[in-house]
Amino acid sequence: MPSLPRPRPLTAGDTIGDRYTVKRVLGRGGFATVYLCAVGGTESRVAVKVLDAGAAGVPGGLSRFKQEARLLSVLASPHLAAVRDFGALLDGRYFIAMDYIHAADLSIWIEQRVAFDVADVATILRQILVALEAAHGRGIVHRDVKPANVLLEWNGVETTAIRAVLTDFGIAKVLDPERSPFASVQMTTPGEVVCTPLYAPPEVLAARPMRASDVFAVGLIGLELLDGAIPDATGDPKALGKKRCQMVELQLGPKAAASPLADWLRHCIPMRYWERFEDASAARVALDSIIDGMRRERAAASAPAELPDYLAGFNELGPDDEPQKLPLSSMITVEPLVTGRHALSHLVRLDTVGIGVERWERDAASWAARG
Ligand SMILES: Nc1ncnc2c1ncn2[C@@H]1O[C@H](COP(=O)(O)OP(=O)(O)O)[C@@H](O)[C@H]1O
Ligand SMILES: [Mg+2]
Numbered sequence: 389m390p391s392l393p394r395p396r397p398l399t400a401g402d403t404i405g406d407r408y409t410v411k412r413v414l415g416r417g418g419f420a421t422v423y424l425c426a427v428g429g430t431e432s433r434v435a436v437k438v439l440d441a442g443a444a445g446v447p448g449g450l451s452r453f454k455q456e457a458r459l460l461s462v463l464a465s466p467h468l469a470a471v472r473d474f475g476a477l478l479d480g481r482y483f484i485a486m487d488y489i490h491a492a493d494l495s496i497w498i499e500q501r502v503a504f505d506v507a508d509v510a511t512i513l514r515q516i517l518v519a520l521e522a523a524h525g526r527g528i529v530h531r532d533v534k535p536a537n538v539l540l541e542w543n544g545v546e547t548t549a550i551r552a553v554l555t556d557f558g559i560a561k562v563l564d565p566e567r568s569p570f571a572s573v574q575m576t577t578p579g580e581v582v583c584t585p586l587y588a589p590p591e592v593l594a595a596r597p598m599r600a601s602d603v604f605a606v607g608l609i610g611l612e613l614l615d616g617a618i619p620d621a622t623g624d625p626k627a628l629g630k631k632r633c634q635m636v637e638l639q640l641g642p643k644a645a646a647s648p649l650a651d652w653l654r655h656c657i658p659m660r661y662w663e664r665f666e667d668a669s670a671a672r673v674a675l676d677s678i679i680d681g682m683r684r685e686r687a688a689a690s691a692p693a694e695l696p697d698y699l700a701g702f703n704e705l706g707p708d709d710e711p712q713k714l715p716l717s718s719m720i721t722v723e724p725l726v727t728g729r730h731a732l733s734h735l736v737r738l739d740t741v742g743i744g745v746e747r748w749e750r751d752a753a754s755w756a757a758r759g
Pocket of ligand 2: 418
């Protein structure tokens, strides 16, 4: 019987599954190597994750890889890389072809000491949570959320240009397999835990991962993005795991502690899982209201400090014109001020359709010009 060719590292020009031509290595993790590939002879690009030859022999290695393909193929989110194909190389190694994300992973951004401001951090964390919501909604815990598993597409300038994509469902856990459409895969032998200790809360170290475990890891990414490091991230991973199991809470670094995210982060990272947001959805909803607050503050800071002349006297509205809520410098707070006056209620309308401050100023100026 002819034997399979011996697996060897793939290099540029090699083909995977007859259709993907290797261009270069995109990254390597614990179990696999990910290649940038051209599809057929076209300009179209995919990322192809090939399970390392050794990893298939590790107990649960191959079933874990197959499960990763299956889970990812049913989860849809702009913050996940969609699976396009699954197959085997001629030498027997398995591969997953997925959308290519043209981006460096967050661990590289952190290494490069990019200074993320708090709005950028909130946006990145929110997008990771949106990806996790898709998984948690289907009873899947990612279990390996960390900077190396988040790809960040960004020009480094505008917060609105950020796109974070969560990758690597290689050690994801299906909760409650009895009721899940996904069969349970026995990934490890009892007593073993596959995880990245630096981002793992005690229950993951104790082999009892849950949705709140992913929330913990998202919180730690937040600490790292804001302060450049996780406060207790020293020593060897085993010692760290033990320490985490014995401690109650982790201190925030100085920037995280002074940021509007401080309380939210404290709610992500308690060692006791029952003190955390219970899942990605709860954490995302709470984060949304902080992001809203930050937007309002920014709008307030950039709006004119004083009322234009034509609105002089506006503060002296009579009792009919209640309620009056100051300050007037923010477009958002204009809304409750304007009851009872035609011209001013016009501003309310503009406000409620959500137009920007500039447009508001322009409209207000042309209203004033009309006298
Ligand atoms: N869809 C993708 N597009 C671009 N790069 C990717 C993609 N998926 C993974 N990578 C890169 O490959 C690295 C390893 O992939 P990952 O899925 O984390 O493998 P492992 O399971 O071995 O950790 C990632 O850290 C990332 O840099
Ligand atoms: Mg990985």
